[in-house]
Amino acid sequence: MKIYIDVLVITNALISLIYLQCISRIVHQKIPALREAAACALGGAGSLIAMIHTNSFGGALGVTLGKLAVISAVIITAYLPENFSAFIKRLFLYGLMEVIFGGCCFMLINLTHSRIMYMRNYVMYFDISLLDIGICSAMLYVMIVIYETVQRRKAAAHKKYRARYTLGRYEITLPAIADTGNCLSDSFTGQPVVIFRSDDMYRQYELDIPERMSFYGFHPIPYNTVGGEGLVYVTSKGEVTISCGKSMKRVLCCVGIIASGERSQCAVFNPCLLT
Known part of the structure; x- marks a missing residue:
């Protein structure tokens, strides 16, 4: 499959944004817009490890440590954890979402034999156009706004x-x-x-x-x-x-x-x- 770097980086930046928003709601910590944008940019740039090809144990270990370093940088940039336990909690939540999302995508790939999804080095790649990404992002944003509105009215x-x-x-x-x-x-x-x-x-x-x-x-x-x-x-x-x-x-x-x-x-x- 031919991988387009712009699609790879943008889709993974959006995935990082979704993870951060979910974690923010779990830990009740608001992320300033500038730090959130920087963290998403790091998450998108970190997806470039999908371009690394290795068949050795050392290479696989290096890719794994690299992915962990990227996640750690995203967490520190977004939340500036006040102590080590807060950092570990957010790191665990981010990793858990990676596992759940990656597992669901892996299952869909094997069940549907989809040609638009590709997983490599803990990174998902979606073979879709930037226009499709924009439409999907807009739909997701609308769904989140509707959900928050319903929850606020219910609470009020x-x-x-x-x-x-x-x-x-x-x-x-x-x-x-x-x-x-x-x-x-x-x-x-x-x-x-x-x-x-x-x-x-x-x-x-x-x-x-x-x-x-x-x-x-x-x-x-x-x-x-x-x-x-x-x-x-x-x-x-x-x-x-x-x-x-x-x-x-x-x-x-x-x-x-x-x-x-x-x-x-x-x-x-x-x-x-x-x-």
Whole structure:
């Protein structure tokens, strides 16, 4: 089969984009557009290992290590993992998706004897035109948008949410509001932020004293949500659990705290965290 490098690189860049979007939803970490584009470009460029032809064990080992290096570079570029365990988790998820996708393609190749799919050195090649790639990508994007819209409306249909924050022996539970406008992400970890509007939490961590704020691991970032706008003090410490009736879900996120003042205490979260 004749392999066209442009089709090879573009299709694998799109596959990398799909993997990264799936992982982002699993770990609840938003990827900045520039880093996502760079990671996809690396994934596409890494597909060039399909051009290597080897029949020796050493060559196969080199190709395998090369593929692992490409995946590692994609993960680091996209997520900038804060520690080794976070890197390993994302590396495992990316590898798992490679195995599932590659396995499905391999099965289709053998069952249908398709001539448009070709697998070599852990890389899939689709013998289709760039126009077909564009059409398929557009259809996939529309499907993703429809799915997210349905999930957000489904989540927003429930009115009585509660959010519990736990850190050590301290625990507080507040009424919660599902707000699709809360797209706030922590600038250090990239994780979404659940905003707790509570004087109790504000006093607990002494957020009006800069020295104590740093001691507890908080840093200020600007925000804008249904409760207003200003500065919110964010930390990655602690656990957040959102419940609705009998259903409960621990969400992977950062926590932002602002004083409630004369307003009622509540938490504000993006319903995407529940999907």
